[in-house]
Each structure stands twice: as C-alpha cells, then as structure tokens.
Amino acid sequence: MLEGKDLACVRGERTLFKHLNFTLDEGELLLVQGANGSGKTSLLRMVCGLLAPEFGDILWRGEKISGARESYHAEMTYFGHAPAVKEDLSAAENLSFSCQLAGIPVDQDAVKGALGHLGLGHCLNLPAKSLSQGQRRRVALSRLLLAKAKLWILDEPLTALDQAALQLVQSLIGEHLQAGGMALMTTHQPVMIQGVEPKILQLKP
C-alpha cells in the first residue's frame, strides 16, 4: 500500500542512500534503522512529501504521492523529530491547535480524553513551557489518538519517555496496527510490541 521504489537521497554534497526499496502494508510496522546522519529523518520527510527524492518514487495505493497529495495527506500523520509544541499554549491548547492545523475536527472532551490517556490529565491547562521534556513529547504524541490516520510516520517517538510512557506509546502503535493501520518509524531504542514482528529497513552510513 505504501511503497518506496529505487529511492535516492542527496543532501548537500552527500548521497545518503540510493536504490532503496520498501513496502508497507496494513498491520505492518517498518523500522528505519541506521547510524546518526545515515538519512532516517530525510527518508521520513521524503515519505511525508516534504523532501523530493533525487531519484525513484514513493507510491501510496499505487499512485505517486506527488500526484495525490490531498488524498495521501488525509490518510497520514507525521510526528516529527522535534515535535512543535508552542511554549505559551497550554497542553490542551497545543493539542487543539495541532489538530486544527492538520484539519482534524476535535472537541474539548476529545482533547481532554487524549491528554488524559497520555497521563497528562493533571496538567491540561499548564503552559507547555512549564512541562518536562517527556511531558511535552506526550502532548505531541496525543495527536495520534485523534488523527484517525491510516499511516503513522513517527520520527523517534520514544525519545525522552519514561518506562510507563514507552509502554503506552508502544501499545498505542500495537492497537493502531491491529486495527489495520500502518507505521513507519525511526528509533534508536529497542521496540517491543506484542504480536508485531517489525520489518527492518537498514540505512548504511
């Protein structure tokens, strides 16, 4: 359903990768692995349509993503390496705002429910600047609960999370896959999701 065909990526003077192929189907998790600087974030940005491949194509449901942007973007959500959380907005305002930006209709009960699920029920109205790094990442991750997207593209979603949040996020991914979703993800940490055998895409330095 999502397919990368013979992809090449050049940043500055360097070719980060070439002849890269992958497929991702419903219920599957694809882990993109590689050393720092090997091009994992660049690949994810490419899959989101934020960076054009030097060569090759990315296909969604058999169509090039460059030619089907609207329908593709309606079905995917991207959690970036440094999730944008606005310092002066509260946790609840941040989630409402990021949903609005992504065109996801939400009401305040859904926002409270999602933040509560991520263990932030006690700090809904605190400004993000007063939250810890891990709590800020939880705020950003809570959008996954409301996005209703088929394809999750997650750049290091496990960074800065404590043990409880690590398990929670992995179980969210597991539930998403069980419901027929798909996930493409980078992480430098071991991933353990019950009943899921991830596919691995290894980028060479």
Ligand SMILES: Nc1ncnc2c1ncn2[C@@H]1O[C@H](COP(=O)(O)OP(=O)(O)OP(=O)(O)O)[C@@H](O)[C@H]1O
């Ligand atoms: N806009 C840019 N212009 C030039 N080079 C860039 C640009 N963005 C990234 N790079 C370079 O591309 C290389 C790959 O970066 P990328 O962020 O994709 O790596 P990564 O595998 O995700 O690394 P990490 O594990 O450290 O997050 C790096 O050497 C980086 O400096």
